[in-house]
Amino acid sequence: MVALNLVNRPNKRRQAPDQVSELTTNRLSIYLRCLHELDANGVQTISSQALAEQFQLNAAQIRKDLAYFGEFGVRGVGYYVKELRRHLRQILGLDRKLRVAIVGAGNLGLALADYPGFRQEGFEIAALFDAAREKIGQHSRGGVPIHDIKELKRIARRERLDISVIAVPAPHAQLVVDQVVAAGIKGILNFSPGALHVPEDVKLKSVDLTVSLESLSFYLAQGEIDG
């Protein structure tokens, strides 16, 4: 497999990261999840067509997305499942442990701290932070310690935190984001509604759970009209 590694190695520089849309990276994540499932089922190679059919994806889109990063397919064979999975993990930066802190130890923060998908992909939930005295010193069900938000800077350095998840009520979100930025954390995943501001060297991604519910509402409304 050495030759294959040389031929198929990902080319991270082929495209500047700003030109790769979040929709593309989201799809890479989904492909990775599919490859996990194929590998668990003992599948060794798969064509883009078969991959698309099995997981209700678009074969042309798969080929186009992967072509951004290198030549992974082998003519007449398709993709080697384990190989492609390794490459996708590398492209997504998952070939190293990323250390995550969650700010806000309410229901959402505690749910995220123990969310199985995070651990599975190599994220390490290292710490929870909260301001409520009665929570500090406690742990999530999965054993993540809850620290005082005042300790954020010190613990971010000690624990080498890469990413902070924001799970606090909207009125506190910007203040918390400012503290996270001041602590030197460069990646933020935000669950609070409303616009937040970060410096240019910090990557902020917001998850709005309402959008998902509204998309469902759209399809239900259409069904009633047309059906």
Add this chain to the structure above:
Amino acid sequence: MVALNLVNRPNKRRQAPDQVSELTTNRLSIYLRCLHELDANGVQTISSQALAEQFQLNAAQIRKDLAYFGEFGVRGVGYYVKELRRHLRQILGLDRKLRVAIVGAGNLGLALADYPGFRQEGFEIAALFDAAREKIGQHSRGGVPIHDIKELKRIARRERLDISVIAVPAPHAQLVVDQVVAAGIKGILNFSPGALHVPEDVKLKSVDLTVSLESLSFYLAQGEIDG
């Protein structure tokens, strides 16, 4: 404004719902959120260009997305904020109350039951369900009652539930989905990892929180390589 209403009314039949991608409906939700903010700030009209600039969107994309559903822009004026908001709410099926049940009263289910964004857009979180005896009869912090999952069918009918949110551990998810389908609920928002199966007349949307974290990981990895 009567004339405007006649000219600009949404045309839900212009495109079959299956041809409108989830990415489009997701963007409509985001536009709606922007219009709320503009309206709250007293803005009465806005061009697609200004809307795009203010919220870091794409003006051509906005025009294209809206054109699927009708003629909302007025030459030389742009969009009337309140009008467009009303139309978007109608297109997304938010002009009626949608009644939501959450199955799973763990941290995630409880967090979702009290998630402020859901209520804001007119979703009514009517019930939580769980199988754990000690949770049944309790309430979320926001006052949503927790029922026995065995009561799902009866309560779904009584409460006229439209949507069910699945917030149970992955090994139980398919069983719960089957119960939701048997209770006659046609819209499912799933937070459990793994593939789930539903009949054709049920719309299932899955939210994978890991995808968001991985997208962030991608940008952090690229930053380290290029920077």
